[in-house]
Amino acid sequence: MERFEGKTAVVTGAASGLGRALAGRCVEAKMRVVLADVEVEPLKKAEEALLERGGDVLAVETDVRKLDSIENLHAKAIEAYGNVHVLFNNAGVASGGALWEQTPAEWDWALGVNLWGFAHAVRTFIPGMIAHGEEGHVVNTCSIGALIPMPFGGAYNVAKAGVLALSETLFLELKIADARIGVSVLCPGLMSTNILESSRNWPEELGPRPPDKRDPAEFEALREMMAAGMAPGAVTEGVFNAIRADQLYVLTHPEFDAMIRERMEAILDRRNPALPGM
Numbered sequence: 333m334e335r336f337e338g339k340t341a342v343v344t345g346a347a348s349g350l351g352r353a354l355a356g357r358c359v360e361a362k363m364r365v366v367l368a369d370v371e372v373e374p375l376k377k378a379e380e381a382l383l384e385r386g387g388d389v390l391a392v393e394t395d396v397r398k399l400d401s402i403e404n405l406h407a408k409a410i411e412a413y414g415n416v417h418v419l420f421n422n423a424g425v426a427s428g429g430a431l432w433e434q435t436p437a438e439w440d441w442a443l444g445v446n447l448w449g450f451a452h453a454v455r456t457f458i459p460g461m462i463a464h465g466e467e468g469h470v471v472n473t474c475s476i477g478a479l480i481p482m483p484f485g486g487a488y489n490v491a492k493a494g495v496l497a498l499s500e501t502l503f504l505e506l507k508i509a510d511a512r513i514g515v516s517v518l519c520p521g522l523m524s525t526n527i528l529e530s531s532r533n534w535p536e537e538l539g540p541r542p543p544d545k546r547d548p549a550e551f552e553a554l555r556e557m558m559a560a561g562m563a564p565g566a567v568t569e570g571v572f573n574a575i576r577a578d579q580l581y582v583l584t585h586p587e588f589d590a591m592i593r594e595r596m597e598a599i600l601d602r603r604n605p606a607l608p609g610m
């Protein structure tokens with residue numbers, strides 16, 4: 333897909349961090365943008381900021397965990413702009429702690445946002461994107477955590493491994509279907525966003541959020557590393573280049589390449605993974 337002007341993008345998780353940067357980059361490209369997020373006030377602020385920049389944008393409160401909420405997002409996008417061309421599945425929440433310590437509610441939340449949200453959006457948006465026949469693209473925000481073993485991420489890495497598989501499969505299925513829709517799976521390392529504050533979006537319906545199980549010193553070290561991470565705005569150009577080039581894998585942090593290679597070789601050599609840092 334080469335032309336963006338006048339096309340419609342839908343961005344989930346658009347109120348903060350990477351989603352907000354992607355929405356801004358879409359406005360720069362003169363796209364019409366539907367901003368989706370579960371957090372109402374920041375969503376309104378993101379919409380206002382982009383309207384002030386002259387953007388043609390629409391905010392739709394959305395909980396990506398819920399199929400009916402994604403269907404409402406789709407209906408609002410179609411009603412406002414007609415066809416959708418680029419779908420950014422980006423909303424995400426972080427989780428932490430050893431896998432055996434995760435409660436069913438924590439699994440429900442982390443998989444709900446980070447995996448079911450993507451599945452619901454694919455089911456809801458792709459048929460219309462195929463039917464209108466114009467060029468389109470799906471960008472799934474995954475994580476470096478899907479490519480290298482990262483202990484103590486709770487259900488997060490499990491969900492992101494699912495997003496990687498979903499993206500690879502969707503890429504092939506759309507080619508086989510002869511659809512004019514590309515797929516990119518974005519696998520960033522650390523970015524300076526609000527993701528460590530994810531519990532602000534813990535859904536009340538799941539009961540009280542269980543206390544964070546991460547080691548406080550390690551959590552603080554992670555917070556410092558994230559603050560020094562890549563600015564989300566530095567990632568967006570690579571994403572747009574990948575859309576233009578119909579490039580599936582989008583890796584933003586080359587310092588992880590050696591670890592990815594080691595993981596792939598360990599699989600092929602039938603070797604166990606090394607402990608991190610050893």
Ligand SMILES: NC(=O)c1ccc[n+]([C@@H]2O[C@H](COP(=O)([O-])OP(=O)(O)OC[C@H]3O[C@@H](n4cnc5c(N)ncnc54)[C@H](O)[C@@H]3O)[C@@H](O)[C@H]2O)c1
Pocket residue numbers: 344345346347348349350351368369370371394395396397422423424425445473474475476519520521522523524525526527528529530533558561564
């Ligand atoms: N920050 C990093 O270091 C990093 C690294 C790799 C991948 N990622 C991925 O980047 C994506 C964006 O995260 P970010 O880092 O910008 O974090 P962020 O917290 O700044 O933004 C995430 C957005 O998702 C929204 N959201 C959460 N639950 C939602 C729900 N149920 N429905 C709709 N929206 C919801 C939040 O309100 C927020 O606006 C996520 O998929 C994340 O996993 C982040």
